[in-house]
Amino acid sequence: MNEMTNEICTIKEMCDLYKVTPRTLRFYESKELLFPIREAQRRLFTRRDRARLKLILQGKRFGFSLEDIRQLLNLYDIGDQQKTQLAKTYELATQRLQVMIEQKNELASAIRDLKEMLQWGKKVLDSRGINIGMPKN
Amino acid sequence: MNEMTNEICTIKEMCDLYKVTPRTLRFYESKELLFPIREAQRRLFTRRDRARLKLILQGKRFGFSLEDIRQLLNLYDIGDQQKTQLAKTYELATQRLQVMIEQKNELASAIRDLKEMLQWGKKVLDSRGINIGMPKN
DNA sequence: CCTTACTATTACGTAAACGTCAACTATGAC
DNA sequence: GTCATAGTTGACGTTTACGTAATAGTAAGG
Incomplete structure (x- = not known):
């Protein structure tokens, strides 16, 4: 190991660090999300x-598409020069948040409905002497 | 209109009633989810x-795949004869519920994280005299 | 030198749930 | 008869985020 090994790492190290596959990293590079440097064919991640x-x-956790993410990363890269760009990022994130909140609400209501159906089903099954357990929520 | 027109309806009426496209209904038929009768080439939905x-x-709201749904519908059709099948349906629904609950939790935590990031971003923007509004939750 | 471990590129495959398009057919209106 | 309207089948396209070979090059260890 030479000085500052932790500055750069191989594809394998990246995979171990972030629990992704090599294919994923190459894919991200092809999509211009990552820009590893090359050392004689090999990728080195900074x-x-x-x-x-x-x-x-x-x-991805927030539900952004890779293309969304690429654009956001570009905005970050261009840096803090243009307020419009920062504000734009902020706005995009805000919109995503709204969508996520709506999703959560719809999911919550679907959960309620399904629980109701399950209770109804349980009654039917109980009435026939069939035994099952309810989810432990 | 003859007696009991509301017994059967055309593909168009189905589309209007349930906000789906003709393609969707034909697709569901091809997947054996629906079994419209035929009147000289036309589909008639009962x-x-x-x-x-x-x-x-x-x-679909509950996140079941069409294949899951097909099997569940078959179980319903076979009807209340076999307790094992009813119990099976119940179990599948229960599992789905668990998954949905986990999704809801992950979504909730992602929402928290994103909100945090937004607050942080807001500080930065505020400190530069850029004005924006927070989501009304 | 040989094996083993890693890495690279290219290219096709996958999943779900339809959309789209082409080419027909059937029906009713006029 | 013929135009318009609706319906049909079949096949291929779309999207996203990678998976999965197949093939080949390279470097370290023994």
């Missing part, structure tokens, strides 16, 4: 790539 | 088909 990957994974 | 379609749409 601190910057790791930071970006973290954001990518977060973004 | 009360049974409408009942099934309602269940299909409900099932």
